Amino acid sequence: MLKYIDVLIGLAVVMVAASMSVTVLTQAATNLWKSRGKELKRGIMDLLQQINPDFAPNITDAIATAVLTHPLIREGQKDLGTVIHREELTKLLLELATVDTPQKLDDAVRIPLKDALTKNGIANPEQTIKNIRMTALQLEQEHPELASNVRHGMAIVQEAKSEFVAKLNGWFDQTIDRVSSRFTFHARYVTLLNACIVALFLQLDTIAILNRLAVDDTLRAATVEQAKVLVAQNQDPKYAELLKQNPLLWIPQTAGDWAQHWNWNHLPGLIVTMLLLNLGAPFWFNALKNLLQLRSLVAQKDDAQRIERQTTQTVKPLANAHGSEIGP
Numbered sequence: 001m002l003k004y005i006d007v008l009i010g011l012a013v014v015m016v017a018a019s020m021s022v023t024v025l026t027q028a029a030t031n032l033w034k035s036r037g038k039e040l041k042r043g044i045m046d047l048l049q050q051i052n053p054d055f056a057p058n059i060t061d062a063i064a065t066a067v068l069t070h071p072l073i074r075e076g077q078k079d080l081g082t083v084i085h086r087e088e089l090t091k092l093l094l095e096l097a098t099v100d101t102p103q104k105l106d107d108a109v110r111i112p113l114k115d116a117l118t119k120n121g122i123a124n125p126e127q128t129i130k131n132i133r134m135t136a137l138q139l140e141q142e143h144p145e146l147a148s149n150v151r152h153g154m155a156i157v158q159e160a161k162s163e164f165v166a167k168l169n170g171w172f173d174q175t176i177d178r179v180s181s182r183f184t185f186h187a188r189y190v191t192l193l194n195a196c197i198v199a200l201f202l203q204l205d206t207i208a209i210l211n212r213l214a215v216d217d218t219l220r221a222a223t224v225e226q227a228k229v230l231v232a233q234n235q236d237p238k239y240a241e242l243l244k245q246n247p248l249l250w251i252p253q254t255a256g257d258w259a260q261h262w263n264w265n266h267l268p269g270l271i272v273t274m275l276l277l278n279l280g281a282p283f284w285f286n287a288l289k290n291l292l293q294l295r296s297l298v299a300q301k302d303d304a305q306r307i308e309r310q311t312t313q314t315v316k317p318l319a320n321a322h323g324s325e326i327g328p
Helices: 001-032 034-049 057-068 086-097 107-119 125-142 146-160 162-202 208-214 217-233 241-243 254-261 264-277 281-310
Strands: none
Touching: 001 034, 001 086, 001 162, 001 208, 001 264, 001 281, 034 057, 034 162, 057 086, 057 107, 057 241, 086 162, 125 146, 146 208, 162 264, 208 217, 208 264, 217 281, 254 264
């Protein structure tokens, strides 16, 4: 029993190191493609279309871009913002419809936005946003215990009570849920692709790893000790160091090394590795901790049974065929 647990622990150690590489590649790819910001922009465009179905696609695109590149929302200097709250979006849309604002829109976009606000109950966006700010300030004075978003939300409902706010409040949460769902779906595809890349680059054959751990007692013991060190590091595991030091991981130095090491017989094991890596580093790290806890319990039980077997016990004499006892 203990041997099988040690084999699984060794596999988990390998997967922790390799899946962390997958995580790093996935984060780099999503940041490079600006996937989260693009999905949020798409969500805001859909939300604007719900508020005013007459908006042309180029109008919603320009407004959403202006919102997500606002100095208080954007990432860095030029990147689209990846997070926006409902109260922030409401106030930014009101500000963008006015002339006196740091983030200016072309009249070809600003005028349709202002007309849409007028159509939905906001006749004077500039005065409305001023009223919201003053009401929020008054609420802060009277109720300092309230959170900032709560105060601004109350001020918006009080000073901008309209069809516009009703539509935005009614659709915002569902829109953000769709944005998160689409980003997660996209990230899963990127993760699967990176899992394939890592598995092929390292030529990680899960079946071969399990077989090697099953027959090599020294290697199995070494990976168990490595697992204990990894779990002891807890929130700050040295994944890069683990990737280099693990004897079950082979990192090719050149394309020639990779080609010389390649064997088509490893393909089934590589496919299994790709699927396992797709589970992610947090999954394998938690699995590793649980396996070490299980190993500790099984080891204690085995020690107790061994001590019991080695303890001197009173043996009852056996009887022969005639019923007489055999032995002293």
